[in-house]
Amino acid sequence: MKFDKKPNKLILIAGLGLLLFILPFLTKLIVGNQYPLLIMCIIMIYIIAVTGLDILFGYCGQISLGHAAFFTLGAYTTGLLNMYFNLPLFITIPAATVLTSVLGALLAYPASKLKFHFLSLATVAFGEITYYFLYTSPGGFTRDFRGINVVGISFLGEDYLKWYFFLLFFVVLVLLGKTSLIKSRTGRAFTAIRENTHAADGMGINVRKQKIIAFTVSAFLTGLAGALYVHLIKYISPETSMQKQSVLFLTMLLFGGTASIMGTILGVVSIEVLMEAIRFLQEYQMLFYGILLLIVIVALPGGVYGGIKDLIVTIKRKKALKALNVQKAADTGKDGAE
């Protein structure tokens, strides 16, 4: 039985890999321009960002409603370092991730004392403070509301096809890292903290240290996503750190399903596709988005991934019941005959 599953899984992965490889070329051919490719690149960047949020919230249970701050700060750091000091990008991007990680750790230290509601308020405050700081920076060094224009990555340029594979590399790396993290001792500590902080403490887990690690890793990933984002789009403004963006990340995470690899991908893809699909509504886009969001929350609280899992379980159960009934009927038939 076990041997049957392994080759199936390999074939699945190989098939997926092939699909991912062909997909960009296909879309470019069918649609004719690079727009779908750009959307796919943005999806991949958001996957990295939401993975960061998943590690913090999905696995460690720490709610963050200000995660867009890390995203935007990562973007601003690499952009400003490049703009003012002409540092090359292979220095500014890691520098951006270092900054966001340090900030995440600093925030984590007092925030690890807080429980659910207060933690969410603290993260909201963090996000808002970041927004106002970027919007009215001392001396205007962030160019305030105007935002900053940033250079692209030179060897990628405007070719979104090259960006696609560049980002795909990062996404695969991040997802592999996530898998190994959640299987490691640290990952299990996260889950323990999420389920019952007191019990985790009683088991000898240093809750505060683990929470700080969770925040740091989460901030690192989201900051990295921001740094990549700004070089793709070549522009960033304080608006990206507004609560709207944090809520978007959270929605993507919850929609797809927390604490899973597929869930994150599903969530980001579905929300981003949804946003594009209702873009034609223009000024009614956000209204429709709000209504849809509310309907989905009330009707499908497990997220799409949870909903699909429930569906699969229901189908399996029905099949098993059917088989059991057939068996029962056969047995009673035998008894009856006897």
Add this chain to the structure above:
Amino acid sequence: MFKVLLINGLIIGGIYALIALGYSLIYRASGLLTFAQGDLITLGSYLGLTFYKFLGLDFFISFLLTFISAFIFGILLEKGVIRALLNKNVIPIYIVLATIAVSYIIQNSMQALFGTTTIQFPQVFKKGTLTIFGITAQTEAYACLAISLILMLLLHLFMKNTKFGVAMRGAAMDPLAAESCGINTSLTTGVTWGLAAGIASIAGMLLGPMYGVYTVLGSIIGRKGFAGAVIGGYGNMYGAMIGGIILGLIETFVAGYWTGTYKNLIAYAILIIFLFIKPTGIFNEKAIQDV
């Protein structure tokens, strides 16, 4: 200078107090965080505008109608969305997200109906400005201060002296015990949300004449109002009132004496400082412990 700042601080503090009241009421009654209060302010200001400007009704009548409409909206929100989610036993973050979704819906439907430009709220009083204790300010501003104080007083009397008010407090303290006393907790929770919505809408209608009516009016003030609630102790009704006024005063004085550019940031800085150092607020409110 000091006097002017004092009055302005009290005025905006009164507004913050009303909003913080809403947050604390809801937290006490349902144990939930809501992000919809801010946009209920916006809803209130637009409702007030509709009744007063577009339908030409008397100010006092528009006032009452706004309150009643928002009250009904609050009850519907509680029954339709919150209770439905609570019955499904979802993780609390979904309810918070639902209130955020509601706030988006309110904000964008107001935008769709009224556009993005600031609409002027017609002057309410015949006398444009009023001078009390040597301080001159917009008559509407003084009215705002007076009405918020009166409202807080009325709420205090309602909660303390009326049968239903006491029932609401009882249901908030311990729903099971309240039910066994014959209190309809479902009703009181609904009324709490309705009341919070009504208070927010009145705050919106008071803000209208001072700042004009626009779609993001409420959400910024609503988010800052969290600080007021936390300062006083989240869940403590009187703490919220005092916390809101303190917040308004600090914000105005810092903006007046030090720097005006970071005015909005002050509220969040206070919020985060209180959360990290004294989350139970100045009245040591032991909030409902949730893991």
